[in-house]
Amino acid sequence: MRAPPRVALARLPTPLQPLDRLSAELGGPRIWVKRDDLTESGACGNKIRKLEFVIAEALAQGCDTLVTCGGLQSNHCRATALLGARLGLAVELVLRGAPSPDPDGNLFLDLLAGATVHTFAASRYQRELPALLDACAQAVRVRGGKPYVIPTGASDGIGVWGYLQASEELAADLRAVGIHPRHVIVATGSGGTQAGLTAGLHLHAPQTLVHGVAVCDDAAWFRDKVRADLLHWKQRYGSSLDLDALRIDTLDAYVGPGYGHADEATHQTIRRVARVEGLLLDPVYTGKAFHGMLEELGAGRLAEADDIVFVHTGGMFGMFAQRAGLLGTGHATATATSGPSQR
Ligand SMILES: Cc1ncc(COP(=O)(O)O)c(C=O)c1O
16 A cells, blocks of 8 residues: 655654663663654654654645644644744644743743644643634634644544554664564554554564553553554555454553653653663653563563564653652752863
């Protein structure tokens, strides 16, 4: 089946990198990281792969404004804001949460990139999201613009292409380094990345099993969402893939205190990976997923092969809005001393 048009925006292929110091410390399988945190600079992470296809569709429809939604610290909204700026498209963001007098992290970058931000209290956002998006799109039309509404996380049958193609890329990486991992781990939030990887690796590396680590909701929700995105994709593009043949697996024991909040054990994993590997994980997505992977490995549940792959989906800017707790107690800060000035 031929893929639909795509705007090439991401730096691809991303590296597949072994974490040898951490793997040696843990004494289990060799952990590899697919570095999708390196897909771009500001627009880094997993969303750019999906947005390449979704924005191509918006352009094909002659749209000049991207309308989308998410939490105040949404990585998807930040990527959309920056990519819209890069392509000369206006961006309108419908965000969940109270406006901040001192915007940080992703929200700071949304504003820096010139996106128009509309914030709504969480309860209203949850109740009225479709109507809020419609109203935003309608206001664009009234001003003479042509909006394209992107669903949460760009997770739909069009966005699925991003990780279907990433799966092909990952399968080529696995062949190039000569490994046959049984398990591939990824953070899952709106389900589209998990959907693309589950279907794509079923086709391109059938020995692997994709485990989404939920950062919200539960396994039943993700089973339905992943199936819905893949069904939309199947119907839209006429694929003969048998969805019943797919194993949609979600680990939902690592959500912790709730979406956007991580516990101290996850903070410890984030610190450990930063200190042993110099690799940044965020407290909302990748930190929880990586922590879940280490817990599963520790319990002997993912140890059927010599190698395991973690798909790093980015999200590092979210870390800055959540500094509290990330350094833990007892961290050392150097105090400035008098001496020669630094140039
Ligand atoms: C950094 C990061 N990792 C993982 C995810 C999960 O991807 P998806 O929304 O496709 O489930 C997201 C977005 O939700 C994200 O921003």
